Amino acid sequence: MLEVSELTKIYREGRGIRNLSFQMNSGTTFGFLGPNGAGKTTTIRLLMGFMKPDQGSARIWGLDCWKNRTELKSIVSYLPGELHFIEQQTGQEFLDLIEGMHGERRDIKRNQIELLRSLELDPKQRIRKMSKGMKQKLGIVAAFMLDSQVLILDEPTSGLDPLMQKTFVELILEEKKKGKTIFMSSHQFSEIERTCEQAAIIREGELLNIQDVASLKRNERQTFEVEVEGEEDAEFLRQSGLTIYALGKSRFTIILADKQELLWKTLAQIHVKRFKQGTLELEEAFMQYYR
Numbered sequence: 001m002l003e004v005s006e007l008t009k010i011y012r013e014g015r016g017i018r019n020l021s022f023q024m025n026s027g028t029t030f031g032f033l034g035p036n037g038a039g040k041t042t043t044i045r046l047l048m049g050f051m052k053p054d055q056g057s058a059r060i061w062g063l064d065c066w067k068n069r070t071e072l073k074s075i076v077s078y079l080p081g082e083l084h085f086i087e088q089q090t091g092q093e094f095l096d097l098i099e100g101m102h103g104e105r106r107d108i109k110r111n112q113i114e115l116l117r118s119l120e121l122d123p124k125q126r127i128r129k130m131s132k133g134m135k136q137k138l139g140i141v142a143a144f145m146l147d148s149q150v151l152i153l154d155e156p157t158s159g160l161d162p163l164m165q166k167t168f169v170e171l172i173l174e175e176k177k178k179g180k181t182i183f184m185s186s187h188q189f190s191e192i193e194r195t196c197e198q199a200a201i202i203r204e205g206e207l208l209n210i211q212d213v214a215s216l217k218r219n220e221r222q223t224f225e226v227e228v229e230g231e232e233d234a235e236f237l238r239q240s241g242l243t244i245y246a247l248g249k250s251r252f253t254i255i256l257a258d259k260q261e262l263l264w265k266t267l268a269q270i271h272v273k274r275f276k277q278g279t280l281e282l283e284e285a286f287m288q289y290y291r
């Protein structure tokens with residue numbers, strides 16, 4: 001349904017995205033994670049047909065995101081990462097403007113009222129006087145009220161307080177029930193975990209990994225947090241062949257998929273100050289790729 005193939009866009013300074021390929025099915029939600037500057041917004045802008053790719057293509061329902069960008073506007077709703085409003089307008093005037101662009105559709109007004117209620121937003125206020133979170137809510141109402149089949153959302157919960165982030169997750173789950181296809185970038189692992197079937201990690205413009213979120217949750221792996229006495233012990237651990245991540249000079253997380261025997265053998269040969277067992281959360285699984 002959404003098909004990205006070898007998508008490449010390099011800016012003049014050499015940054016951008018390289019050879020991105022992935023697919024998602026209709027009616028599913030795809031999470032796009034990655035550190036700042038990784039290329040999430042660039043990918044989203046290419047999906048929206050705001051820029052021409054240097055190479056490769058992105059297609060939504062067979063339509064090329066660049067060549068067919070005008071047709072795509074009628075099936076895709078977009079929430080930008082940075083919202084730009086006419087500041088002297090009221091929230092309601094802004095929403096009326098968007099509504100006006102989509103002809104006489106009574107359902108838009110109905111959806112709008114419902115969304116304003118669940119996000120607890122008063123649209124009568126001037127946008128200039130709105131907080132960052134209120135402006136974000138206004139952007140969400142504008143994107144969701146159109147009831148488009150495809151939603152492309154760039155960091156939709158940025159600026160929202162934790163309670164509103166939860167409301168937003170519920171909103172996404174409602175949209176999923178209606179069969180919507182949703183692509184969203186985020187820094188919130190819990191939000192992705194609760195809403196997405198697939199999650200991709202992008203770093204320095206390259207796709208590192210695509211995960212099936214459900215199987216990641218199923219295959220929770222054991223972790224061990226270990227604090228060792230001295231540098232010699234730390235070095236021994238580093239050379240052990242175990243999968244380890246340094247938390248400090250003498251503190252490490254060991255991720256155990258198999259190699260149980262190796263773990264105990266290694267620990268028997270070093271001085272361990274502290275030892276804690278846990279399971280690898282989705283967030284930590286992804287953090288491996290951030291590091």
Ligand SMILES: Nc1ncnc2c1ncn2[C@@H]1O[C@H](COP(=O)(O)OP(=O)(O)OP(=O)(O)O)[C@@H](O)[C@H]1O
Binds near residue numbers: 015043
């Ligand atoms: N118009 C532009 N001209 C030149 N370089 C750009 C432009 N837009 C983005 N970049 C660079 O491309 C890289 C990817 O940026 P992008 O905005 O896509 O990242 P991002 O993953 O959305 O980051 P964030 O999480 O901080 O929003 C960055 O190094 C950025 O500086």
